[in-house]
Amino acid sequence: MLPCGICCSYKPCNCCSLGLVYRCCHVESVVPINHDTKLLCVSLPPGTCMCVPVGYHVHIRHEVEGVMVDRSYTLVHPSLGSPDTDHRLSQGKVFYLMIKIYKNGALTPWIDSLKPGDTIEVSQYDGNFNESRLAGQGDLIMYAAGTGFTPMVGLINHCISQNTDRKVKLMFFNKTEDDILWREHLDSISVKHEWFTVQYVLSEPGSNWKGPQGRIRPDLMESFSPHSDGKTDDLICACGPTPFTKTVIQLAKDIGYGDDNLHAFLG
Numbered sequence: 001m002l003p004c005g006i007c008c009s010y011k012p013c014n015c016c017s018l019g020l021v022y023r024c025c026h027v028e029s030v031v032p033i034n035h036d037t038k039l040l041c042v043s044l045p046p047g048t049c050m051c052v053p054v055g056y057h058v059h060i061r062h063e064v065e066g067v068m069v070d071r072s073y074t075l076v077h078p079s080l081g082s083p084d085t086d087h088r089l090s091q092g093k094v095f096y097l098m099i100k101i102y103k104n105g106a107l108t109p110w111i112d113s114l115k116p117g118d119t120i121e122v123s124q125y126d127g128n129f130n131e132s133r134l135a136g137q138g139d140l141i142m143y144a145a146g147t148g149f150t151p152m153v154g155l156i157n158h159c160i161s162q163n164t165d166r167k168v169k170l171m172f173f174n175k176t177e178d179d180i181l182w183r184e185h186l187d188s189i190s191v192k193h194e195w196f197t198v199q200y201v202l203s204e205p206g207s208n209w210k211g212p213q214g215r216i217r218p219d220l221m222e223s224f225s226p227h228s229d230g231k232t233d234d235l236i237c238a239c240g241p242t243p244f245t246k247t248v249i250q251l252a253k254d255i256g257y258g259d260d261n262l263h264a265f266l267g
């Protein structure tokens with residue numbers, strides 16, 4: 001398969017606005033994160049690069065049983081809370097994706113089969129998160145469910161790199177403890193940085209679980225991100241399955257946050 005010759009850049013341009021442009025990239029490494037999620041390092045074609053803003057995603061497409069399947073994946077860092085050791089990342093020559101495999105999904109069983117050296121078709125980046133929103137001094141409060149955690153990786157690393165002194169909080173919803181992505185990284189950041197708090201919420205906890213249970217609901221939000229009239233500079237970010245993300249945004253509005261305080265990571 002030949003690399004796309006239409007567009008000289010991965011950034012959106014007039015050519016790309018006609019439709020997504022894909023390039024053939026190579027899988028460099030595949031590392032398991034937990035029982036169903038993998039971290040893929042992908043390299044761009046020689047002579048090209050793609051520096052992706054925080055919170056943006058790419059599309060991956062592949063033909064499955066005669067049908068072209070296209071799915072979105074947010075770019076992550078290879079780790080959370082420690083400096084990137086892969087210098088090719090800052091040069092835009094490689095990128096990392098954290099992908100959950102659904103045994104009965106359309107695309108991810110194929111992603112599950114990928115090994116180093118394999119080719120994947122990747123689009124230019126896409127998204128609408130404005131990084132300047134991270135410059136505020138109010139609290140940054142993140143609500144993530146499952147792989148909705150992926151945009152939060154960039155946000156948390158951004159705050160660490162900026163030596164922030166704002167409060168940064170993550171409420172992270174999963175089914176079980178085994179599903180919590182990069183828990184050890186999150187716990188170590190919360191020990192190291194006083195400004196960072198993480199709260200895990202499980203919908204199907206084991207009998208030893210002492211933390212909060214269930215799904216997003218008003219009392220959880222009111223205790224985690226209470227609103228008061230002075231809190232005009234807070235930013236609440238939500239990402240997960242669409243109903244989860246929409247519920248977070250609605251509940252935040254119900255307790256007094258306005259559009260300026262909210263960002264939903266949606267497709």
Ligand SMILES: Cc1cc2nc3c(=O)[nH]c(=O)nc-3n(C[C@H](O)[C@H](O)[C@H](O)COP(=O)(O)OP(=O)(O)OC[C@H]3O[C@@H](n4cnc5c(N)ncnc54)[C@H](O)[C@@H]3O)c2cc1C
Binds near residue numbers: 057071099100104105
């Ligand atoms: C902007 C954006 C960023 C994303 N970033 C990431 C990321 O970083 N990492 C990541 O892992 N994912 C991410 N996703 C999700 C990803 O795009 C895919 O949706 C996911 O990988 C599933 O793809 P699939 O084709 O394997 O599964 P699908 O075929 O889409 O199915 C997924 C699950 O839903 C079930 N399902 C499918 N259709 C139905 C239906 N009609 N009724 C009930 N159940 C159904 C399937 O059985 C399966 O369990 C992102 C999505 C968006 C929109």
